[in-house]
Amino acid sequence: MTQKKFLDNFRDEIQKGFVSDRISPNNIAELQKYKRKSEIPSMENFYEAIENFENKKTFELEKPSVGYFCNIVPEEIILACDLHPVRLCCEDQVCAQAGEEIAPGDICCVIKSICGKFYGRLYENLNLVIIPGTCDPKTKLAELISPLKEIYFLDPGRDSDYLENAAIWESRYTELFDFLKKRFHKNPGRTQLISACHKTNKRTEIFRKIYQLRTDYPDSINVFDYYIMIYASFFMEIELWNDFAEKVYSQALEKKKTQNKPRILLVGTPVIFPNFKIIDVLEQSGLAMATDIQCTSFGRFFNPVEIDEDTESGIIRALALKNIAGSICPCLLNLEKMANLIIDTVNQYNLDGVIYYNLRLCQVFEIQTAILRQILKQRNIPFISIKTDLGKEDTGQLKTRLEAFREMLESHRK
Amino acid sequence: MKAGIDIGSVMTKCVIVEGNRVIAKTISRSGPMPEKIAENILQQALKNAGIEFSQLEKIVSTGYGRHIFSLNHKTVTEVSAAAKASFYLSGEKPCLVIDVGGQDTKTIEVDRRGEVVDFLMNDKCAAGTGRFLEMMATVLETDIYGLGKLALSATKPVVINSTCSVFAESEVVSLLAHNERKENIAAGLLNAIAARIATMMSHFHKDVPVVFCGGGANIPGLKESIEKISGRQIHILENPQFVVAFGAAIS
Ligand code: SF4
Numbered sequence: 001m002t003q004k005k006f007l008d009n010f011r012d013e014i015q016k017g018f019v020s021d022r023i024s025p026n027n028i029a030e031l032q033k034y035k036r037k038s039e040i041p042s043m044e045n046f047y048e049a050i051e052n053f054e055n056k057k058t059f060e061l062e063k064p065s066v067g068y069f070c071n072i073v074p075e076e077i078i079l080a081c082d083l084h085p086v087r088l089c090c091e092d093q094v095c096a097q098a099g100e101e102i103a104p105g106d107i108c109c110v111i112k113s114i115c116g117k118f119y120g121r122l123y124e125n126l127n128l129v130i131i132p133g134t135c136d137p138k139t140k141l142a143e144l145i146s147p148l149k150e151i152y153f154l155d156p157g158r159d160s161d162y163l164e165n166a167a168i169w170e171s172r173y174t175e176l177f178d179f180l181k182k183r184f185h186k187n188p189g190r191t192q193l194i195s196a197c198h199k200t201n202k203r204t205e206i207f208r209k210i211y212q213l214r215t216d217y218p219d220s221i222n223v224f225d226y227y228i229m230i231y232a233s234f235f236m237e238i239e240l241w242n243d244f245a246e247k248v249y250s251q252a253l254e255k256k257k258t259q260n261k262p263r264i265l266l267v268g269t270p271v272i273f274p275n276f277k278i279i280d281v282l283e284q285s286g287l288a289m290a291t292d293i294q295c296t297s298f299g300r301f302f303n304p305v306e307i308d309e310d311t312e313s314g315i316i317r318a319l320a321l322k323n324i325a326g327s328i329c330p331c332l333l334n335l336e337k338m339a340n341l342i343i344d345t346v347n348q349y350n351l352d353g354v355i356y357y358n359l360r361l362c363q364v365f366e367i368q369t370a371i372l373r374q375i376l377k378q379r380n381i382p383f384i385s386i387k388t389d390l391g392k393e394d395t396g397q398l399k400t401r402l403e404a405f406r407e408m409l410e411s412h413r414k
Numbered sequence: 415m416k417a418g419i420d421i422g423s424v425m426t427k428c429v430i431v432e433g434n435r436v437i438a439k440t441i442s443r444s445g446p447m448p449e450k451i452a453e454n455i456l457q458q459a460l461k462n463a464g465i466e467f468s469q470l471e472k473i474v475s476t477g478y479g480r481h482i483f484s485l486n487h488k489t490v491t492e493v494s495a496a497a498k499a500s501f502y503l504s505g506e507k508p509c510l511v512i513d514v515g516g517q518d519t520k521t522i523e524v525d526r527r528g529e530v531v532d533f534l535m536n537d538k539c540a541a542g543t544g545r546f547l548e549m550m551a552t553v554l555e556t557d558i559y560g561l562g563k564l565a566l567s568a569t570k571p572v573v574i575n576s577t578c579s580v581f582a583e584s585e586v587v588s589l590l591a592h593n594e595r596k597e598n599i600a601a602g603l604l605n606a607i608a609a610r611i612a613t614m615m616s617h618f619h620k621d622v623p624v625v626f627c628g629g630g631a632n633i634p635g636l637k638e639s640i641e642k643i644s645g646r647q648i649h650i651l652e653n654p655q656f657v658v659a660f661g662a663a664i665s
């Protein structure tokens with residue numbers, strides 16, 4: 001679907017009704033807290049990048065920037081048009097509180113945060129926002145923020161079967177490519193697409209090394225640094241990110257030390273700075289997050305674009321294969337594949353247990369919890385589900401649950 | 415001799431054991447200074463047992479405030495402590511433990527080696543916990559035990575649709591306004607909690623004995639209500655409120 005005009009006629013009314021104009025969340029103190037825990041000197045680069053981003057609250061780039069959500073929006077197509085992609089997925093309490101005005105009630109905090117950010121004018125410098133129809137709230141989000149921004153709505157459907165959908169996906173991606181070219185007066189083709197794929201593939205290559213290193217030695221790059229790197233990739237220029245990440249990897253190689261903590265697979269809602277509550281508690285409970293299955297990290301970076309046929313449509317199909325068919329988002333991935341992915345990951349990396357993490361009111365994650373629990377239980381894979389929100393009041397209770405989980409895993413090891 | 419201290423959100427309990435035999439137990443409200451309370455009830459327990467502090471080989475703290483107690487040698491979570499005690503008290507056989515405490519409701523599956531294989535706990539909200547019943551009891555102008563007693567003489571329990579404290583409270587207020595008998599409301603509230611616990615139980619093996627501990631086990635009628643809804647027999651452990659502290663002492 002191409003560009004849509006939504007609430008255009010009500011722009012003024014909506015904006016006037018919003019009181020939390022110009023919010024300014026301050027996450028620098030939180031950021032410093034994690035920076036102090038870091039043992040890798042070159043992580044400084046990422047902390048600094050985030051600090052700059054948070055301080056300016058906007059991105060002042062030479063290139064026009066395009067905001068987007070979810071992995072199914074192909075970053076490569078945005079890059080090929082010489083635009084700067086910015087991932088907007090957000091879990092920020094100050095923004096979520098402001099967002100209450102736009103999306104009150106029983107709506108997930110991700111949508112609230114995003115609404116707060118847009119209506120609080122933190123995204124003024126974005127030239128366009130691409131919103132995918134992954135889940136229902138996202139679909140509606142396109143309308144909610146349309147008075148403030150130009151929106152492109154991308155709906156590839158909710159079936160991740162490649163053979164069934166390849167033609168639709170190819171046409172959706174091609175429409176997007178054509179739209180961006182026209183909208184920003186660019187004329188990229190096959191060469192630019194290939195070059196964009198090289199950049200994301202380079203990132204995949206580095207990410208895989210880091211991922212592998214952490215599964216062997218989870219403490220080599222602590223869990224906070226790991227998610228800081230992921231968050232920085234939301235807005236950093238990709239080549240710079242690749243460069244910094246490579247440095248982190250080489251310094252982390254010197255930090256290999258074996259540890260005895262139970263090794264955890266963290267599955268579910270993505271962990272996005274500043275909402276580090278789950279990893280804070282995980283660490284305080286004596287658990288080591290050895291690896292994850294989340295869309296913003298593993299799901300986004302693990303698979304490369306594999307181009308079989310280097311025509312423009314061949315590349316676009318390869319992008320759909322990676323971003324949609326290969327999606328691990330519960331909106332697209334069926335339960336059987338999700339269960340197998342978890343089981344294989346646990347076996348491959350010799351993990352002790354699975355934490356299934358879910359933000360309250362996100363139905364797509366929650367709805368599969370009980371079934372996954374049963375499937376994993378039959379295979380003797382220890383499983384705990386944690387449902388929480390952006391507030392800190394339940395930290396003590398979460399700690400009891402994760403400590404009890406740790407005690408259980410330790411007793412299994414004996 | 416060893417001491418186990420369970421610093422819960424509502425009550426703090428202390429148990430002193432010699433071997434696995436309880437020689438003293440004390441209890442007090444946790445209050446705003448739980449560490450102080452914990453120290454006091456430990457002193458009281460020592461006095462009751464007629465022993466000196468120096469005679470304790472080990473102090474293990476558990477419960478919500480387990481980390482704030484500086485006299486301890488070790489902490490365990492209330493999940494492990496409840497499992498340990500329940501396994502011992504059920505003759506070292508596998509069991510499913512229901513623990514209804516002030517702030518949490520847990521179900522814990524313990525295998526034949528006495529180890530936790532799986533557990534479930536309510537999340538952040540108070541729905542389905544002792545706290546929920548306390549709040550509802552206040553609306554009924556009694557305490558949780560009074561609520562249980564009322565429920566025993568219900569003629570026609572009402573159906574309470576929500577275990578969310580906020581919604582349930584307004585539901586109860588409106589029932590009272592419509593002259594519904596307190597007994598029937600109390601029974602409805604117990605059933606609402608029991609239904610939640612029965613759902614938690616359904617996630618575990620169906621063929622092991624069920625034991626019940628925590629302060630919630632003392633509420634008259636709650637056990638029967640869970641039995642009715644889950645269709646399973648439940649055995650209340652002796653001194654249910656002290657089971658977790660005992661589990662800590664023998665950990
Ligand atoms: S889980 Fe799915 S819907 Fe949620 S952010 Fe990730 S890709 Fe998007």
Ligand code: SF4
Nearest residue numbers: 108110135137362363
């Ligand atoms: S996937 Fe879940 S958390 Fe993300 S926007 Fe949709 S409902 Fe919200």
